[in-house]
Amino acid sequence: MTRFWRRAILALGLVLTSTSAFATSQGYKLRVDGLACPFCAYGIEKKLSAIKGVQRVEVDIATGIVTVTMAEGTTLDETAAKKAVKDAGFSLRGFERAQVGAPTK
Amino acid sequence: MKTLLHHWGIPVLLVSVGTAWSAPITFNTALPVHEDGWVLRGQFIYDNNSRDPSPANRDVRVSGLISVLGYGVTRDFALFGVLPYLGKRLDMDMGGQRVSRSDQGFGDLMVIGRYTAYESNALGRTFRVAPFLGVKAPTGSDNAQDGLGRLPPPVQLGSGSRDWLGGAVATYQTLDFQVDSQLSYRANREANGFRSGDVSRFDVSLQYRLWPQQLGSGVPAFLYGVLEANLVHAEKNRVGGTRDGNSGGTTLFLSPGLQYVTKKWILEAGVQIPVVQDLNGTALKNDYIFNAGFRINF
Numbered sequence: 001m002t003r004f005w006r007r008a009i010l011a012l013g014l015v016l017t018s019t020s021a022f023a024t025s026q027g028y029k030l031r032v033d034g035l036a037c038p039f040c041a042y043g044i045e046k047k048l049s050a051i052k053g054v055q056r057v058e059v060d061i062a063t064g065i066v067t068v069t070m071a072e073g074t075t076l077d078e079t080a081a082k083k084a085v086k087d088a089g090f091s092l093r094g095f096e097r098a099q100v101g102a103p104t105k
Numbered sequence: 106m107k108t109l110l111h112h113w114g115i116p117v118l119l120v121s122v123g124t125a126w127s128a129p130i131t132f133n134t135a136l137p138v139h140e141d142g143w144v145l146r147g148q149f150i151y152d153n154n155s156r157d158p159s160p161a162n163r164d165v166r167v168s169g170l171i172s173v174l175g176y177g178v179t180r181d182f183a184l185f186g187v188l189p190y191l192g193k194r195l196d197m198d199m200g201g202q203r204v205s206r207s208d209q210g211f212g213d214l215m216v217i218g219r220y221t222a223y224e225s226n227a228l229g230r231t232f233r234v235a236p237f238l239g240v241k242a243p244t245g246s247d248n249a250q251d252g253l254g255r256l257p258p259p260v261q262l263g264s265g266s267r268d269w270l271g272g273a274v275a276t277y278q279t280l281d282f283q284v285d286s287q288l289s290y291r292a293n294r295e296a297n298g299f300r301s302g303d304v305s306r307f308d309v310s311l312q313y314r315l316w317p318q319q320l321g322s323g324v325p326a327f328l329y330g331v332l333e334a335n336l337v338h339a340e341k342n343r344v345g346g347t348r349d350g351n352s353g354g355t356t357l358f359l360s361p362g363l364q365y366v367t368k369k370w371i372l373e374a375g376v377q378i379p380v381v382q383d384l385n386g387t388a389l390k391n392d393y394i395f396n397a398g399f400r401i402n403f
Contacts (some may be wrong), residue, residue, distance in 0.1 A: 034226030036278045038368045041324045042402040043139030045368075046113065062320040064228045087180050089137030091226040 025055060026077045027100025030066040034090040035059070043088035051080050062095075069100045128276075129285045130362045130375040130396060131333050132142040135233035135276035138177035146173040148398035156390035159351075163389050164196040165259055169212070171398075180221075187215040187241060191245075195258045204254065206260050212245040213263045217270065230279040237289075239270035247297060258299045258342075265296030272306075280320060283312040283329075295343065302340030302353045311332045312364060324368050331375060341385060354384030356391060371400040381387035 021059045032044060041059040044066060053074030058067045059085075063096040070076055078095045138144055152167040169191040177183050194207035217239035224233045247264020249256045258264070272289030281388030287308045293301040316328040334357065341353040362375025374397035382390045 023372070031228070033228055034231040036231055036280050037283070038324050038327055038366050039371060039400075039402060040136070042144055042368050043137075046142065047139060059324050060322050061324055062229070062322065068318050087140040089139050089180050089221075090231075093228075103143075 003017060006072035014030055024070055025100055026070045026075055027098045028068045028070070028081070029094070029096050029098045030068060030085065030092060031094030032064050032066050032085055032090050033093045035058070035061050035064050037061070040090070044085065044090065047088040048081065051076065067100065123149060128283075129287075129308065129312070129333055130331055130359050130364070130373050131252035131358075131377060132287045132289075132306070132308040132310070132334055133219070133235075133237065133274045134230075134285050134287070135219075135221065135235035135274045136278065137180060137233070138175050138183040140177045140180045142177045143173040143403050144173075145302040145403070146175070146398060146400045147171070148173070148396055150394060150396045153392040154389050155392055157387070158390075161197045161199070165389060165393065166194050168192045168195060182218065182220050185217040185219065185239075187217065188212075191262055193262065195260050196259065204253065206251055206256055208246070208249045208251075208256055208260055208262055209366050210246060210262050213241045215239055215241040215270070219274075230255040230277070232275075232277045234273060234275045236273040237271070241268040241270065243267060243296065258297075258301070264293065266300070268293045283310075285310040285312075298345050300343040302342050304340075305338045307336040326367040328384075329364040329366060329375075331360075331364055333360040333362070333375070333377075334358065335360060335377060337350045351386030352388050354382065354388055355380040356384070358394070369402050373398060373400075 056069040117321040138275040155164040157163040192209035219237040247265030251280040272286040291304040310333040312329040341348040358377040364373040377394040
């Protein structure tokens with residue numbers, strides 16, 4: 001009986017771990033023009049994070065690429081992204097979908 | 106004595122109204138405040154003026170904490186409120202003895218509106234031009250007195266007048282460096298029989314990224330070396346409608362400094378050194394202005 005429960009718990013753990021490790025969220029890569037210092041990145045993150053469904057925003061100022069990870073089942077509307085970037089004081093020059101691996105919680 | 110008291114020629118506190126972002130320490134920038142975003146700047150200043158060509162051996166020291174709160178009304182229009190808390194002290198020889206006169210408290214509130222009239226963005230760089238207009242309200246005390254009577258204008262915390270500030274600032278920012286340039290004019294008005302001379306300024310700032318030398322991924326913090334120049338021309342004060350020949354003039358400051366910039370906050374410090382002072386008559390000369398502070402994004 002004890003062995004059974006151990007195996008059951010181990011199997012359940014494996015299932016949960018694999019689900020977490022291989023779950024993917026819809027992601028987007030935004031190319032933003034005008035980003036040139038660390039203090040600038042805050043406004044971009046704040047504005048994009050306010051869009052419904054956005055789970056994570058990562059800015060890379062060297063390349064001007066902002067990676068947006070969406071919650072499962074949600075998508076990022078290009079018009080909304082463009083407005084968020086514009087309201088932050090910058091310009092959206094590129095918008096493309098990208099697979100972004102993200103552990104689900 | 107009356108003549109000495111009126112012949113100030115002491116530079117009105119050359120407090121910058123630096124606003125937001127990684128930006129010049131001693132003046133404005135054209136970089137944006139994001140829509141519905143806030144920026145708080147706290148700045149400590151110490152302004153020392155002791156080189157007196159007159160026999161009065163005047164020494165004016167001003168220390169202050171200046172709070173600036175910026176708000177992005179739209180992506181292009183930002184409002185800034187500037188409120189100083191000041192300590193002012195004048196020491197001078199009078200009637201064979203050394204006298205001290207001082208006051209401390211909140212000074213005049215200034216509100217500035219800035220509009221981004223032009224911008225050009227590219228990968229890792231931006232160029233912007235922003236005119237601005239401000240008004241200084243007479244919220245500080247302008248009628249403080251001590252045992253010797255009413256304090257002279259340079260020691261009063263407020264001017265008692267509603268003054269206007271206008272100008273334009275241009276900013277070119279890249280990942281490696283930033284250049285800002287500003288032209289401004291401050292029109293002072295009369296109060297209590299005294300009017301400070303109008304002030305014209307031309308400011309230039311270069312901020313160069315010293316560290317990290319190579320940019321990594323993400324949003325690394327930057328350490329900027331800062332070098333600024335401030336050309337300030339003050340017209341003569343008017344006392345009872347008459348120009349004071351011992352006031353006003355032109356000063357060129359060179360201002361080295363350092364800025365540590367992160368995504369959420371900035372720490373900065375610099376010192377304005379007067380390298381050229383061409384002042385009228387016995388106008389009191391400046392020794393230096395030290396300033397240090399922080400900015401927070403929220």
